[in-house]
Amino acid sequence: MLPTIYFHTFGCRLNQGETSVLEGLFKAEGFPIASQKEHAQIFVINTCTVTAKGDLDTRKLIHQIIRINSQAQIALIGCQSQTQKNELFTHPNIRWVVGNAHKMELVNIIKKSLNNQAPMLIVDNIPKHAFTIPVTEHSRKHTRANIKIQDGCNYFCSYCEVPYARGRSRSRLFDNIMEEAKQLAQNGYKEIILTGVNTGTYSYENKNLLDVIKALSTIPGIERIRISSIEPQTVDLKIFEFMAQNDKLCHHLHTPAQSCNDRILKAMNRVYTFKEFENFISLVIQMVPGIGIGTDIIVGFPGETDEEFEDTYVKLSKLPLSYIHVFSYSPRKLAKSKDLPNPIAPAIIKKRSQKILQLSLAKREHFFSSLLHQSIPVLFEQQKSGIWSGLTSQYVRVLVKSNDNLKNKIVPVHLEKIEGQNMIGRIF
Numbered sequence: 001m002l003p004t005i006y007f008h009t010f011g012c013r014l015n016q017g018e019t020s021v022l023e024g025l026f027k028a029e030g031f032p033i034a035s036q037k038e039h040a041q042i043f044v045i046n047t048c049t050v051t052a053k054g055d056l057d058t059r060k061l062i063h064q065i066i067r068i069n070s071q072a073q074i075a076l077i078g079c080q081s082q083t084q085k086n087e088l089f090t091h092p093n094i095r096w097v098v099g100n101a102h103k104m105e106l107v108n109i110i111k112k113s114l115n116n117q118a119p120m121l122i123v124d125n126i127p128k129h130a131f132t133i134p135v136t137e138h139s140r141k142h143t144r145a146n147i148k149i150q151d152g153c154n155y156f157c158s159y160c161e162v163p164y165a166r167g168r169s170r171s172r173l174f175d176n177i178m179e180e181a182k183q184l185a186q187n188g189y190k191e192i193i194l195t196g197v198n199t200g201t202y203s204y205e206n207k208n209l210l211d212v213i214k215a216l217s218t219i220p221g222i223e224r225i226r227i228s229s230i231e232p233q234t235v236d237l238k239i240f241e242f243m244a245q246n247d248k249l250c251h252h253l254h255t256p257a258q259s260c261n262d263r264i265l266k267a268m269n270r271v272y273t274f275k276e277f278e279n280f281i282s283l284v285i286q287m288v289p290g291i292g293i294g295t296d297i298i299v300g301f302p303g304e305t306d307e308e309f310e311d312t313y314v315k316l317s318k319l320p321l322s323y324i325h326v327f328s329y330s331p332r333k334l335a336k337s338k339d340l341p342n343p344i345a346p347a348i349i350k351k352r353s354q355k356i357l358q359l360s361l362a363k364r365e366h367f368f369s370s371l372l373h374q375s376i377p378v379l380f381e382q383q384k385s386g387i388w389s390g391l392t393s394q395y396v397r398v399l400v401k402s403n404d405n406l407k408n409k410i411v412p413v414h415l416e417k418i419e420g421q422n423m424i425g426r427i428f
Contacts, residue, residue, distance in 0.1 A: 003073075003114070004032040006040035010057055011048025013195045013228045015078060017146030018103070019046045024136025025107045037065060042073045042095075042110065046103075047080035049165055052330035055080065062091050075110065077103040079165035083334060085123040099123035100151075100166055104133065126152065126167030130204055132176040135183050143381045143408040144391075145189045146228075149177050149212060150196030155231070157258075158269040158337040159298060159329065166197050171204040178215060185221030190408060191250075191379055192216065193226045200234025210239050217248045223410060224379065224393065226250040229296070232257075232280050233271050240287040251288055252395040255280075256296035260315035261308040264301055267340070274315060285320055292322040292367060292394030297356055300329040300349030302340035309352050317359055322367035322394070324360035326353050361421075368418045371396065378413045378425070380406035389422075397422045 005026050009019040022044065027033055034040040043065050048054035058080060065072050075096035076088050082099040089097065096113075098106055101124045113120055133148060152167040153160075184192055194212065196202065202209045209227075216225050225248055227239075232255045243249040259265050260274045284291060297312065316324065328349050331338040371394070378398045380390035387399050388406045390413075398413055399422050400406070413425035 002031045003041035004034045005042045006034040007044045009046045013146050015046045017148045017195050044075045047078040049079040082165045096120045101126045128168050132173050135180045144191040145184045146193045146195045148195050150202045153198045161332040161334045164334045169201050171202050174204050174207050185219050191224035195228045200230045229254045244288050250393040251291045254294040258298045260312040294323045296325045298327050298329050299352045300344040303342040321363050323364045326356045371415050375412045375414050377410050379410045398425050400425050
C-alpha cells in the first residue's frame with residue numbers, strides 16, 4: 001500500500017501550476033492524495049523564497065505538520081530547496097530536499113526511496129535548455145488552470161533571488177504547451193492562466209508569447225486566456241491589439257512597477273524609468289479601454305527616503321490602476337541589495353505599506369465604479385451558503401445569490417453594487 005501524500009504550495013502561480021502537475025503524476029502512479037493534513041504520511045511542500053515571510057511560512061508549516069503527525073515524512077521542493085539546501089535539513093522530519101532542476105521527478109524519487117530512510121538531497125545546477133512538462137490530469141479543485149510556459153530570469157533585479165532559485169530564462173516546447181492545453185479543455189477547464197517567472201520572454205523556435213496566445217485561442221473549449229504577471233519591458237504591444245479584437249484574451253494586465261522613483265528603480269536594477277512605465281500603461285489603456293491593470297510595489301528598499309517614497313505614492317495615485325499589490329522589502333541572502341546601506345526600519349516600512357494599501361483600496365473602488373450597472377460575463381468558481389463567486393475578464397471578483405449550479409459556467413451578470421473588495425451582481 002503506497003503512502004498518502006499531502007501537497008501544500010507557497011508563493012506564485014508558477015508554483016501552483018507545478019504542484020497541480022505533481023499531484024497528477026503521483027495520482028497516476030497510484031499514490032492516494034489527501035485533501036487534509038491529518039490523513040497523510042508524506043507531505044510535499046513547494047516552497048517560496050521571494051521574501052523572508054516565505055521562509056518563515058515554511059518553518060511554521062513544518063512544525064504544524066509534526067504536531068499533527070510526529071512520524072511525518074516531509075519533502076521540501078522548489079526555490080528554498082535550491083537556495084538554502086544546506087540549512088533545510090536542520091528542520092525536523094525532513095526526508096527529501098529537491099531543487100528546481102529535479103522537482104518534477106519527485107514521484108520517482110520518492111517511490112524509489114520508500115524503503116530507504118536516509119535523507120536525500122537532490123539539488124543541481126538548473127539547465128538552460130528548453131523544457132517539457134508531463135501532461136497529466138490536473139486537480140479539479142479549481143475551474144481555472146495554470147499552464148507553465150517559461151521559467152527562469154536573466155534580469156537580476158538587485159532585490160531578487162529568483163535567477164539563483166530558478167536559473168536563467170528558458171521556454172517550454174510549443175507543442176508541449178498545446179498538448180497540455182488540449183487536455184485541460186477536454187477536462188472541462190474554461191480559463192487557462194499563462195505562467196512563468198518572466199512570461200513575456202517566451203521564445204521557442206521563432207514563436208513568442210503572442211504566438212502561444214493565438215494558438216491557444218483556437219482550441220475548442222478554452223474560452224478565456226489570462227496572462228499572469230508580466231514585466232513591462234518584455235510586453236509586445238501587438239498582444240493588446242489582439243486583446244482588443246479577441247474576447248478570449250482576458251482584459252487584464254498585471255505588470256510590476258516596484259517603484260515610481262527613478263533613483264530607486266536604478267538601485268533596484270530595473271531597466272526602465274517611471275516615464276517609460278507610465279507611457280506603457282497609457283498606451284495599453286488607449287488600446288484596450290476598460291482593461292483592469294494591477295501592479296506590484298516594493299516598500300522600504302534600502303535608502304528609500306521619505307521624499308522618494310512620497311514621489312512613488314503621488315505618481316501611483318495618478319496611474320489608471322485597478323489595484324496595487326504591496327510587498328515589504330526583506331533582504332535575501334543571494335540578492336545584491338542586501339549589502340546596501342541605510343536599511344529602513346520595520347515600523348516605517350509598515351507605515352508606508354499601509355498608505356499604499358489604502359491607495360490600492362481607493363483604486364479598486366474607483367475601477368469597480370466604472371463597471372457599475374453593466375452586464376459583464378463572469379466565470380463562476382465556487383458556492384458558499386447560496387452565494388456564488390466568480391471572476392470577470394478584468395479580474396474583478398463578483399458575488400451572486402443563486403440556487404442554480406453555476407460552477408464553471410460563464411454567465412452575464414448585471415453589476416449592481418460594491419461590497420468591499422467584491423462586486424455584487426444579479427443574473428437576469
